[in-house]
Amino acid sequence: xxxxxxxxxxxxxxxxxxxxxxxxxxxxxxxxxxxxxxxxxxxxxxxxxxxxxxxxxxxxxxxxxxxxxxxxxxxxxxxxxxxxxxxxxxxxxxxxxxxxxxxxxxxxxxxxxxxxxxxxxxxxxxxxxxxxxxxxxxxxxxxxxxxxxxxxxxxxxxxxxxxxxxxxxxxxxxxxxxxxxxxxxxxxxxxxxxxxxxxxxxxxxxxxxxxxxxxxxxxxxx
Numbered sequence: 490x491x492x493x494x495x496x497x498x499x500x501x502x503x504x505x506x507x508x509x510x511x512x513x514x515x516x517x518x519x520x521x522x523x524x525x526x527x528x529x530x531x532x533x534x535x536x537x538x539x540x541x542x543x544x545x546x547x548x549x550x551x552x553x554x555x556x557x558x559x560x561x562x563x564x565x566x567x568x569x570x571x572x573x574x575x576x577x578x579x580x581x582x583x584x585x586x587x588x589x590x591x592x593x594x595x596x597x598x599x600x601x602x603x604x605x606x607x608x609x610x611x612x613x614x615x616x617x618x619x620x621x622x623x624x625x626x627x628x629x630x631x632x633x634x635x636x637x638x639x640x641x642x643x644x645x646x647x648x649x650x651x652x653x654x655x656x657x658x659x660x661x662x663x664x665x666x667x668x669x670x671x672x673x674x675x676x677x678x679x680x681x682x683x684x685x686x687x688x689x690x691x692x693x694x695x696x697x698x699x700x701x702x703x704x705x706x707x708x709x710x711x
Contacts, residue, residue, distance in 0.1 A: 498510045498511075498590070500513055509595070510589075510590045511590050511591075511592045511594070511595040511597075511598065512592075514580075514583055514589055514590060514591075514592050515580070515592045515598065518576065518579050518580055518583070518592070519576075521579070522572075522575055522576060522579065525540075526544065529541050529544060530544075547571075547575075548567070548571060551563075551567065551570065551571050551574060551695070552564065552567055552571075554696070554699070555567065555570055555699050558696065558699045558700060558703055559699060559702070559703045559706070560703075561706075566613070566699070566702060569605070569609050569698075570695055570698060570699055570702075573602065573605070573606070573694065573695050573698055574691050574692070574694075574695040576602075577593060577602065577653070577690070577691035577694055577695070578687060578688055578691035578692075580592045580593045580598065581593055581657060581686070581687025581688070581690055581691055582684060582687050582688075584657065584661055584683055584687065585683060585684055585687075590661070591657050591661065591687070593653055593654065593657045593690075594654070594657040594658045594661045595654075595658075596650070596654050596658075598654075599649075599650040599651075599653040599654040599657075600650050600654075602649075602650070602653070602694070603646045603647070603649040603650035603653075604646070606646065606649060606697075606698045606701060606702075607642070607646045609698070609702060610701045610702050610704070610705040611623075611705065613702050613705055613706060614702075614705030614706055614707075617705075617706050617707075618706070618707060623705070626638075626707070627639060645701065649694065649697055649698075649701075652690075652693070652694070653690055653694055656686060656690050657686075657687070657690065
C-alpha cells in the first residue's frame with residue numbers, strides 16, 4: 490500500500506520517537522531565529538549595521554500594525570506576535586529551498602501555532618481583565634449563548650490552523666506536480682509566487698492572532 494501524501498517523511502528516530510523532515514527543518518529554523526538575534530543584539534550599535542537595522546525596522550513595523558489593531562501599547566504583546574510572524578514567514582519560505590519542506594505545510598505545525606494563539610488569548614485576557622470579568626464575556630449578551638461562545642473559540646482556532654495549512658500544503662502540491670510533469674524551469678514562477686504567498690500567510694496569521702488577543706482584552710469586538 491502506498492503511503493499517504495500527507496504522511497510525514499521520517500528521516501531518523503531518537504529512540505522510539507520518529508523525527509520527520511518537517512520537524513528537523515523546524516529545529517533548524519528555531520536555532521537560526523535564536524542565534525541570529527542574539528548575535529546581533531547582544532552588543533547593539535548606536536549606528537545600526539544592515540542586519541540590526543533590518544531587524545529594528547521589522548520590529549517597528551510589526552509594532553505599528555499591532556498598535557493599530559489593539560489601540561494600545563503594542564510592546565507587551567510583541568514577544569508572542571513578532572515571534573509568530575518571524576517563525577511563520579521563515580517556515581513558509583523554506584518551501585523554496587532545495588531539499589527542504591515547509592513545516593507549515595504539515596498540519597501538526599499550524600495546529601501547534603493555533604494552540605499557542607488560543608492559550609495566549611486567554612492568558613492576556615485574564616491578566617488584563619481578571620478571571621471573573623474575563624469569563625463573564627462568555628455569558629454576553631445572554632447566558633443562553635454560552636455554548637455558542639465557547640464553540641466560537643474552538644472554531645476560530647481551527648480555522649486559523651486550516652487556513653495556514655491549506656494554503657501552504659496546496660502550494661507545495663502544485664509545485665511538486667509541475668516539477669514532475671514539466672521539469673524545473675516551468676515551476677519557477679510558481680515558486681516565486683509561493684514566496685509571496687508565504688509572506689502574506691504569515692501576515693494574515695499574525696494579524697488574526699492580534700485581533701483575537703484584542704477581543705480577549707475587550708479592545709475589539711469580533
